[in-house]
Amino acid sequence: MSTQAAVSEPTTKPSDDRATTFQAVQGAPEHYSGEVLLVTAYALLWLIVFVFVVLAWRRQNRINARLDALEREIDKADAKGRK
Amino acid sequence: MLRFGAMARARTPWLDAVFYSLVLLTAVVFTFEIFFIFLQTPVERRMGIVQKIFYFHAPSGYAMYIGATACFVGSVAYLVRPTETSDAIGRTGAEAAIVFGGILLTTGPLWGAKAWGAFWTWDPRLTTALLSFLIYVAYVVLRAFAGDGPGERRFAAALGVLGAANLPIIHFSVQKWGGQHPMVVTGSGGGLQHPAMKTALGFGFLAFTLLAVVLIWLVSRVEIGHSRLRVAEEDAIDLGLDTRTEV
Numbered sequence: 586m587s588t589q590a591a592v593s594e595p596t597t598k599p600s601d602d603r604a605t606t607f608q609a610v611q612g613a614p615e616h617y618s619g620e621v622l623l624v625t626a627y628a629l630l631w632l633i634v635f636v637f638v639v640l641a642w643r644r645q646n647r648i649n650a651r652l653d654a655l656e657r658e659i660d661k662a663d664a665k666g667r668k
Numbered sequence: 669m670l671r672f673g674a675m676a677r678a679r680t681p682w683l684d685a686v687f688y689s690l691v692l693l694t695a696v697v698f699t700f701e702i703f704f705i706f707l708q709t710p711v712e713r714r715m716g717i718v719q720k721i722f723y724f725h726a727p728s729g730y731a732m733y734i735g736a737t738a739c740f741v742g743s744v745a746y747l748v749r750p751t752e753t754s755d756a757i758g759r760t761g762a763e764a765a766i767v768f769g770g771i772l773l774t775t776g777p778l779w780g781a782k783a784w785g786a787f788w789t790w791d792p793r794l795t796t797a798l799l800s801f802l803i804y805v806a807y808v809v810l811r812a813f814a815g816d817g818p819g820e821r822r823f824a825a826a827l828g829v830l831g832a833a834n835l836p837i838i839h840f841s842v843q844k845w846g847g848q849h850p851m852v853v854t855g856s857g858g859g860l861q862h863p864a865m866k867t868a869l870g871f872g873f874l875a876f877t878l879l880a881v882v883l884i885w886l887v888s889r890v891e892i893g894h895s896r897l898r899v900a901e902e903d904a905i906d907l908g909l910d911t912r913t914e915v
Contacts, residue, residue, distance in 0.1 A: 617781045619718035626721045626778040630728075630771050637767045637883065641890050648893040655900040655909075662907040 687885055694878040701871045709868045718782040721775050723868045727876035728771040729797070734880040735764030736832055739804065743828030746821060752898075755821050756891035758828050762807040764884050765831070768876070769801035784848055791847035796838040803831040 705723050712719035742758030745751070776794065777787040788794065807827045814820045842851050860866050 619716045619782055622718045622778045622782055623720055626724070626775040629774045629778075630724055633767060633770045633774070634879070634883075637763075638886065641886050645890045645893060648890065648897050652893065652897055652900060655897070655904055658909050659900065659903055659907060662909055666907075 687882075687889075690878065690885070691882055694875065694882050697871065697875045697878055701868070701875045704864075704871060705868050709864045710862050712865075715782060718779060721779045723872040724876075725772065725775040725779060726869065727872040728768045728775065730873060731876040731880040732765050732768035732772055732797075732800075733835060734877065735761045735766075735768055735884065736800070736804070736835055737761070738884055739765055739807070739828040740832035743825035743832075746825040747829070750818065750821065752895040755825075756888060756895065758825055759808070759811055760884050760887040760891055762804045762811075762824075762828060762831070763887050764880055765804040766801065766808060767883060768880065769797070769804060772797060773801055780848075783850075789848055791849050792841040792845040793838060793847060793849040796834060796841050800831055800834045800838055803827055803834065807831065 701723070705720050709720070709723070711717055738761030739758050740761070742754050742756070742761055745754035746758055776797075780789070781787050807824050810820060810824050810827065814823075841847070842849050860869060
């Protein structure tokens with residue numbers, strides 16, 4: 586029983602194997618330029634935010650236009666009802 | 669009784685002023701952050717310049733948690749007591765989680781290409797983050813294409829709760845399971861040894877917190893407008909002006 590416990594108990598946690606510092610691949614050929622990767626990452630970041638904001642802004646404009654049109658129609662119908 | 673008339677022009681100029689001030693503050697903090705990253709923070713010795721992706725990558729993961737939390741709060745509130753507001757909060761949070769999850773899942777592989785020599789590995793953290801992102805995509809797609817009825821809203825709210833249940837799994841996956849994703853922020857290895865690196869990361873978190881608040885607020889404004897439109901359309905139907913359209 587005690588032998589089993591000793592075998593099953595790990596001496597290190599899986600997380601102990603993880604890197605805790607920044608380390609690039611060692612000895613491997615350079616497949617990707619760091620500058621290109623950096624520029625791509627920053628460009629994509631702003632592209633995602635920009636597309637999201639533009640989509641939200643367009644949706645807001647469509648809603649506002651529709652609200653204005655409906656408001657005019659409702660006001661007209663309301664005025665007619667009062668007469 | 670027409671409800672629309674009372675709420676159609678319920679604008680609050682001071683709230684607009686706060687919103688635009690926040691947008692301005694966010695822009696200033698981001699400008700400073702970019703300046704600081706490239707002009708003040710040293711280039712990392714082993715990884716080189718590509719390590720600078722990290723100052724936006726880690727905060728984007730944190731901002732995804734902010735969106736996911738908003739979605740969770742709105743979803744739980746909607747399941748307890750269905751209201752337009754709770755539904756809007758849930759939907760807004762899901763959209764924000766997609767934006768920041770998208771940034772996380774595009775900047776991460778670009779960093780990994782240099783660090784690991786591969787854009788993607790099925791590491792536990794990467795896999796659980798992708799799963800969470802897909803849950804929020806499912807939420808938004810469901811709301812966009814499956815109608816806007818109470819049943820669809822409840823189902824989406826359940827997805828919002830499920831998405832939040834995955835967040836602790838993402839967070840603790842690096843501590844519990846093996847894999848390649850580093851633990852630079854929470855680990856004890858001291859990956860950020862230069863004080864400027866810590867400052868850059870701190871400003872990154874601040875910038876992304878502000879951006880998350882701005883985007884959530886922006887989409888909330890759209891969702892509130894959408895709710896007003898629904899009320900206006902119901903009024904129009906009551907008056908015989910049946911002009912309902914999807915926006």
